[in-house]
Amino acid sequence: xxxxxxxxxxxxxxxxxxxxxxxxxxxxxxxxxxxxxxxxxxxxxxxxxxxxxxxxxxxxxxxxxxxxxxxxxxxxxxxxxxxxxxxxxxxxxxxxxxxxxxxxxxxxxxxxxxxxxxxxxxxxxxxxxxxxxxxxxxxxxxxxxxxxxxxxxxxxxxxxxxxxxxxxxxxxxxxxxxxxxxxxxxxxxxxxxxxxxxxxxxxxxxxxxxxxxxxxxxxxxxxxxxxxxxxxxxxxxxxxxxxxxxxxxxxxxxxxxxxxxxxxxxxxxxxxxxxxxxxxxxxxxxxxxxxxxxxxxxxxxxxxxxxxxxxxxxxxxxxxxxxxxxxxxxxxxxxxxxxxxxxxxxxxxxxxxxxxxxxxxxxxxxxxxxx
Ligand code: TXA
Ligand code: MG
Numbered sequence: 001x002x003x004x005x006x007x008x009x010x011x012x013x014x015x016x017x018x019x020x021x022x023x024x025x026x027x028x029x030x031x032x033x034x035x036x037x038x039x040x041x042x043x044x045x046x047x048x049x050x051x052x053x054x055x056x057x058x059x060x061x062x063x064x065x066x067x068x069x070x071x072x073x074x075x076x077x078x079x080x081x082x083x084x085x086x087x088x089x090x091x092x093x094x095x096x097x098x099x100x101x102x103x104x105x106x107x108x109x110x111x112x113x114x115x116x117x118x119x120x121x122x123x124x125x126x127x128x129x130x131x132x133x134x135x136x137x138x139x140x141x142x143x144x145x146x147x148x149x150x151x152x153x154x155x156x157x158x159x160x161x162x163x164x165x166x167x168x169x170x171x172x173x174x175x176x177x178x179x180x181x182x183x184x185x186x187x188x189x190x191x192x193x194x195x196x197x198x199x200x201x202x203x204x205x206x207x208x209x210x211x212x213x214x215x216x217x218x219x220x221x222x223x224x225x226x227x228x229x230x231x232x233x234x235x236x237x238x239x240x241x242x243x244x245x246x247x248x249x250x251x252x253x254x255x256x257x258x259x260x261x262x263x264x265x266x267x268x269x270x271x272x273x274x275x276x277x278x279x280x281x282x283x284x285x286x287x288x289x290x291x292x293x294x295x296x297x298x299x300x301x302x303x304x305x306x307x308x309x310x311x312x313x314x315x316x317x318x319x320x321x322x323x324x325x326x327x328x329x330x331x332x333x334x335x336x337x338x339x340x341x342x343x344x345x346x347x348x349x350x351x352x353x354x355x356x357x358x359x360x361x362x363x364x365x366x367x368x369x370x371x
Contacts, residue, residue: 002056013177016135024173025140032172035149035163038128040101040182041156043146051113060170062152068118069145074137082143099129101186101203116145132177155311158183183308184338201337244318246367249347250328252354260354276322303335324367
C-alpha cells in the first residue's frame with residue numbers, strides 16, 4: 001500500500017497561497033497524491049498522464065480498477081489535451097456550465113493514462129468551480145485525475161477531516177480549504193453515444209441541462225417507478241456511499257407519511273435499537289420526545305443546504321453508537337434528484353413506502369450488526 005507522511009495545509013479558498021500550491025504541484029509531478037476541495041466534494045488527485053500515480057489512487061481508495069476516474073482541467077481549451085472528436089454540444093455546455101459541477105464523458109486522447117478510464121476509450125472531464133484545484137492544475141499544467149477522496153463505499157468527503165479520517169498516511173498532501181459548498185458530486189453526462197445520457201445526477205440539476213439538451217435521456221440505472229419518482233432500478237444499486245450503520249430510506253408523501261415515520265422510529269427505539277434520524281428542521285421536533293439521535297440536515301425548503309450537509313451528517317451519525325440510520329426522502333426535483341440517488345445507494349435497497357402498511361419485521365431484517 002502506498003504510504004507517506006501526510007502534510008495538511010490550511011488554504012484560503014478565495015486566495016490560495018502560491019507557495020503551498022507549488023509544494024502540491026511538486027508532489028503531483030513526482031507521482032504523489034494530493035487531496036483538494038472542489039465545489040462538490042474533496043478529490044484525491046494524481047497526474048492523469050502518469051499511470052503509476054493513477055494506480056496509487058485505486059490502491060489507497062481500495063477502488064475497483066473497473067471504475068473510471070474524472071479528469072479535472074482548468075480551462076475550456078484544455079479539453080483538447082485530454083479528449084478528441086469533441087462534439088459541438090460539449091463545447092457549448094462547457095461554455096455554459098464550466099467551471100461547475102458538470103462532468104462530460106468524451107472520446108479519450110491516448111496521452112491520458114489508460115487506467116484513468118479503466119481501459120475504456122472514453123474520458124470523463126470536468127472543470128471545477130473552486131480556486132484551489134484551478135490554481136493547482138494551472139500551476140502544474142497537468143490534467144488531474146481525481147475521484148472523491150473517500151475510501152471505496154464510504155460517504156464522499158465534504159471537509160478535509162473526512163479525507164484525513166479515511167486516507168491519512170496514504171496521501172501526500174491535503175489542502176484544507178474548508179467545507180465544500182455543494183456537498184454532492186458532479187452530474188455525469190455521457191456525450192459519446194447517439195443520445196446525450198445522464199449517468200449520475202449531481203450538482204448541476206437535470207432540469208438545467210434539459211434546457212440545452214432537449215433529447216437528454218436518463219441512464220439505465222434511473223427508471224420511473226409507479227409513484228412518479230425517479231429512482232435507481234433495484235438491480236442496479238451498487239453498494240456505494242454506505243455508512244457503517246445500516247441506512248433505511250423511507251418514501252411517501254401523504255399527510256400520514258410523517259406520522260407513520262415517527263411510529264416506526266418509535267417502535268425501533270422501543271425494541272432497543274439505537275436509532276439515528278437524519279431529518280429536516282421542520283420535522284426534527286417530531287422526534288424530540290423519543291430516545292433517538294437526531295441529525296438535522298437543514299430546511300426542507302432549501303435542498304442546497306440539505307445537499308451540503310448530507311454526507312457529513314452520515315459520517316457524524318456513524319461515529320456514534322447508532323445501529324441504524326433512518327431518513328425520509330426529500331422531493332426529487334432539482335438537487336433533490338442527486339440527494340435521492342445518494343440516499344438510495346446508501347440504503348442498499350432498504351427502502352420502505354410510508355404510504356403503505358410496513359411490516360416491522362421486514363424493517364428489522366435490514367439492520368445489520370454494526371461492524
Ligand atoms: O464532483 C465530482 O465529480 C468529484 C470531484 C472530486 O470532482 N469526483 C467524483 O469522482 O465524484 P468519483 O470517482 O467518485 O465519481 C466518478 C464517476 C463515477 O460514477 C464513474 O463511473 C464516472 O464518473 N466515470 C468516470 N469516467 C467515466 C467514463 N469514461 N465513462 C463513464 N463514466 C465515467
Ligand atoms: Mg466517489
